[in-house]
Amino acid sequence: MARDTFQLGKAAAAAYEQQKVKAIFRPLAEATLSAIEISNKDVVLDVACGTGIVSRVLWERSSPEAAITGIDLNEGMIEMARGVTSNTPDAFSWHTGDVTGMPFNDGSFTSAICQQGFQFFPDEEAALKEIRRVLQPGGRFILTVWAEPSRFFLALADAIGRHVSPEDATRSLAPFTYAGLDAIPELLCSCGFADVWSTDLTVERVIHEPKVSIPLEITGNPVGPAVLGRGEEVMASIVSEVLATCSDLLRGNDLISPQTARLFNATAV
Ligand SMILES: C[S@@+](CC[C@H](N)C(=O)[O-])C[C@H]1O[C@@H](n2cnc3c(N)ncnc32)[C@H](O)[C@@H]1O
Numbered sequence: 001m002a003r004d005t006f007q008l009g010k011a012a013a014a015a016y017e018q019q020k021v022k023a024i025f026r027p028l029a030e031a032t033l034s035a036i037e038i039s040n041k042d043v044v045l046d047v048a049c050g051t052g053i054v055s056r057v058l059w060e061r062s063s064p065e066a067a068i069t070g071i072d073l074n075e076g077m078i079e080m081a082r083g084v085t086s087n088t089p090d091a092f093s094w095h096t097g098d099v100t101g102m103p104f105n106d107g108s109f110t111s112a113i114c115q116q117g118f119q120f121f122p123d124e125e126a127a128l129k130e131i132r133r134v135l136q137p138g139g140r141f142i143l144t145v146w147a148e149p150s151r152f153f154l155a156l157a158d159a160i161g162r163h164v165s166p167e168d169a170t171r172s173l174a175p176f177t178y179a180g181l182d183a184i185p186e187l188l189c190s191c192g193f194a195d196v197w198s199t200d201l202t203v204e205r206v207i208h209e210p211k212v213s214i215p216l217e218i219t220g221n222p223v224g225p226a227v228l229g230r231g232e233e234v235m236a237s238i239v240s241e242v243l244a245t246c247s248d249l250l251r252g253n254d255l256i257s258p259q260t261a262r263l264f265n266a267t268a269v
Contacts (some may be wrong), residue, residue, distance in 0.1 A: 001123050002122075003120065003174075004120060004222055005120045005122065006045055006074075006117075006120045006174070006175070006176040006222055007071075007073070007074055007120075007222060007253055008074060008076055008220065008221075008222065008224070009076060009225075010075075010076040010079065010200060011219075012076070012219055012220055012221075012224050012225075013074065013076035013079070013080045013220075014078050014080065014187075015053045015166040015216050015219040015220035015224070016050065016051060016063065016077070016080075016220035017080050017084065017218035017220075018198040018216060018220075019213055019217055019219075019220050020217065020220045021051055022208075023052050023152075023205050023206055023207055023208075023213070023217070024071045024203065024205045024259060025050070025053045025115065025116070026053050026056075026057065027203045027204065027205075027206075028056045028115060028116070028144065028201070028259075028261060029053050029057040029058075029115060029205050030057055031201045031203050031261075032054070032113070032115065032142065032144055032201065032261075032263060033054075033057055033058060034059055035128050035199065035201060035263060036038075036140075036142055036191075036265060038058060038064075038111055038215045038261075039061060039062065039064075040063055040064045040065055040098040041064070041065060041110075042064055042066075042110045042111045042114070043064070043066040043108070043109045043110045043111070044064060044066075044068045044069070044072070044109060044110070044111045044113065045056060045068075045069045045070075045104070045108070045109040045111070045112040045113070045131075045134060046058075046068060046069065046071070046112075046113055046114075047071060047073060047099055047112055047113065047114040047117060047131060048071070048072055048073070048081065048099060048114055048115075048116075048117020048118075048120070048121075049070030049072045049077070049078075049081060049094075049117075050072055050074075050077045050081070050117075050259045051077050051080040051081045051084065052070045052080075052081030052084070052092065052094065052116075053115075054113050054115045055068040055070045055085075055092055056084070056085065056141060056145065058113075059088070059091050059092070062193060063091070063144070064083065067090060067091060067092055067093045068091065068092050068093070069092075069093045069094075069095065069104070069108075069109070070092060070093070070094050070116075070132075071094075071095040071096070071097050071099070071185050072095075072096065072097075073096070073097070073099075074096070074191050075096050078094050078095070078096045079244045082094050085146055087136070087164035094186075099114075099117070099121055099127045099130060099131070100121075100123060100126040100127055100130050100258070101130065102130055102164075106133055106134065107134070107135065107136040107137070107151075108134050108135075108136075109134055109135050109136065109138075109139060110135070110136055110139045110140070111135075111139060111140045111141075112131050112134070112139070112140070112141045112142070113141075113142045113143075113144070114131070114142070114144070115144050116144060116145065116146065116175060116261070118143055118145050118184075119145055119146070119174070119175060119177070119178035120174075120175075123160070124180070124187060125187065125190070125191060127185045128188060128191035128192075128193070129191045129192065130189065131266050132191055132192035132193060132207055134223060136268065137265060137268055137269065138268060139267070139268040140262070140265065140266070140267060140268070141188070141210070141264075141265070141266045141267075141268065142263065142265050143184070143263070143264040143266075144201070144261045144262065144263045144264075145178050145184070145261065145262055145264075146175055146176040146178070146179060146259065146261050146262075147181060147200060147260045147261060147262045148176060148260060149173050149176035149177065150176070150205060150257045150258065151193070151249060151257050152205060152207070152242070152246055152249065152255065152259075153172065153173060153176060153257075154173075155241070155242045155245035155246050156172060156214075156217070156238070156242050157169040157170070157172050157173050157240075159237070159238040159241040159242055159247070160172050160223065160227060161181055162241075163227075163230065163237055163238055164223070164226055164227055164230055164234070165226070166221045168223045168226045168227065170224045171219060171222060171223050174190075174222075181262060184262075184264055185198065185264065185266075188264065188266045192268060192269055193266035193267060193268055193269065194266070194267055195266065195267040196264060196265065196266045197264075197265050198262055198263060198264045199262075199263050200260050200261070200262055200263070201260065201263055202258050202259065202260045203258070203259055203261070203264075204253050204256050204257070205256070205257045205258070206255075206256050206260075207254065207255040207256075207260050208253060208254050208259070209253055210239070210242075210243060210250075210254075210255040211239055211243075211253075214238070215235055215239065218238070242253070
């Protein structure tokens with residue numbers, strides 16, 4: 001199967017922002033920006049920025065002097081990023097584009113961050129070389145990739161496999177099953193980076209009111225159209241099966257499932 005590139009339609013990008021950003025991508029951005037230091041003098045690029053949550057958390061924390069630049073392949077994600085930052089338009093510069101051919105001059109940035117985008121790049125080497133090109137020598141690249149599927153996503157994939165198709169079940173796990181995780185340090189070194197270190201970050205995915213939020217989790221995923229296309233009864237069965245499998249993760253109105261990401265830090269040489 002060709003690599004999934006996590007492409008969403010415009011309505012799905014809205015569901016992504018409403019559900020997934022709140023449940024996991026904001027908490028992960030906060031954990032990442034607590035684990036590394038970015039000063040307000042840094043000129044920062046957010047690669048595969050989605051709806052721009054890393055940029056937004058960075059702005060809330062340190063208001064960099066230079067506008068934070070975000071780039072993503074998906075026009076719907078970038079429109080959403082523009083919309084949710086319309087009150088502070090000068091703080092951000094949003095671009096639609098591919099990581100392997102970015103419209104920025106050599107050495108434009110002192111730091112680049114890529115949160116959960118790498119596993120969707122069809123050519124990782126070309127992507128890393130391009131990120132290296134737009135960084136200054138001595139600049140920093142921070143990358144996070146999920147290390148394994150969480151209990152919640154394993155239960156969801158099982159239910160999708162039963163009610164939709166095995167292919168969609170596998171696709172729903174694509175963010176968590178990147179096969180080259182252990183090879184990333186070597187790959188970084190072969191693409192113009194050095195001094196690579198990594199650490200694991202575990203964050204809790206908090207799915208508030210799961211009966212309402214699980215359908216949104218599915219809608220904001222590339223398998224959304226396949227699942228929604230099977231109708232409301234299938235969606236209801238998937239939700240109730242996931243809730244039964246994950247009953248020990250329920251806390252009041254929340255389903256809480258920890259997720260572990262590997263963070264890599266590298267220096268451009
Ligand atoms: C799981 S989302 C993560 C988005 C964001 N970093 C966040 O934390 O919310 C993955 C993103 O990678 C983007 N993406 C996939 N392939 C890409 C490419 N070749 N160039 C740029 N962005 C890409 C997708 O459009 C999607 O927005």
